[in-house]
Amino acid sequence: MQEPYQASPDVYVLPTHLAVPDVGNIPVNAFVLLAEEPVLIDTGLGIDGPEFLAALESVIPLRDLRWIWLTHDDADHTGSLERVMQLAPQARLATHGQGALRMSTWWPLPLDRVHAMALDDRLHVGDRDLVAIRPPVFDNPTTTGIYDRSTGTLFSVDAFGAILPELARDAADIPQQDLTNGMVAWATFDVPWIHLVDEGRFEQVLAAVRALGPSHVLSSHLPPASGSIDGFLEILRSLRDAEPYVAPGHQAFDDLVSQLERPPLG
Numbered sequence: 001m002q003e004p005y006q007a008s009p010d011v012y013v014l015p016t017h018l019a020v021p022d023v024g025n026i027p028v029n030a031f032v033l034l035a036e037e038p039v040l041i042d043t044g045l046g047i048d049g050p051e052f053l054a055a056l057e058s059v060i061p062l063r064d065l066r067w068i069w070l071t072h073d074d075a076d077h078t079g080s081l082e083r084v085m086q087l088a089p090q091a092r093l094a095t096h097g098q099g100a101l102r103m104s105t106w107w108p109l110p111l112d113r114v115h116a117m118a119l120d121d122r123l124h125v126g127d128r129d130l131v132a133i134r135p136p137v138f139d140n141p142t143t144t145g146i147y148d149r150s151t152g153t154l155f156s157v158d159a160f161g162a163i164l165p166e167l168a169r170d171a172a173d174i175p176q177q178d179l180t181n182g183m184v185a186w187a188t189f190d191v192p193w194i195h196l197v198d199e200g201r202f203e204q205v206l207a208a209v210r211a212l213g214p215s216h217v218l219s220s221h222l223p224p225a226s227g228s229i230d231g232f233l234e235i236l237r238s239l240r241d242a243e244p245y246v247a248p249g250h251q252a253f254d255d256l257v258s259q260l261e262r263p264p265l266g
């Protein structure tokens with residue numbers, strides 16, 4: 001993991017990454033939202049276990065957490081969930097109901113601590129309401145993003161992720177061409193259905209995100225971004241014409257594994 005850092009006055013990033021040989025780095029972010037009732041958003045990679053807990057503790061004592069908002073049940077978001085729920089007994093788990101039920105088939109998730117979130121539901125966290133939103137693209141049917149109207153912060157889950165040549169703490173520090181190439185590379189892999197969507201319907205989805213007008217975009221797989229979202233939406237619009245991702249065959253996979261620091265996750 002890298003050192004936690006502050007993305008905005010009330011949000012800390014708990015950053016780690018996956019290095020993919022010959023391709024680049026995939027940032028993997030969890031977040032701490034310092035609302036009156038503090039919220040941990042996602043729980044990192046399982047292989048970071050103790051390091052993740054130490055990073056989290058450096059931002060907020062675990063016993064002070066009131067909420068864990070799990071954006072979806074993919075492995076790169078659920079890594080330390082079980083341990084955090086043990087160490088933060090006051091924290092309730094805000095997440096998609098079916099996601100919680102699905103997770104309960106692989107570990108004894110305490111379902112009485114689940115606060116199920118449907119799209120457009122609001123979660124009151126003391127000083128503000130968080131709204132459950134569906135990001136414009138996603139890789140899992142349980143995906144539940146967050147819009148914090150009080151600060152204009154959009155937690156966009158896997159949307160706006162990028163595979164990057166170099167890690168950064170701010171999306172503005174990434175050269176534009178690297179950002180564009182990295183977002184297209186990530187999204188063609190992560191959102192294979194993008195080539196199947198109706199153009200008009202997708203335009204409506206993009207328009208709805210633009211209408212939200214977020215001032216900060218906090219993606220799970222991109223350094224924090226602030227300012228206009230128009231450039232990001234333009235990249236998503238271009239995806240339908242991008243070359244579809246083709247998974248490696250066995251020989252290419254063996255070659256990749258032989259160079260791997262640790263395995264990439266979706």
Ligand SMILES: [Fe+2]
Pocket residue numbers: 072074139140158266
């Ligand atoms: Fe995902």
Ligand SMILES: [Fe+2]
Pocket residue numbers: 074076077157158220221266
């Ligand atoms: Fe992810």
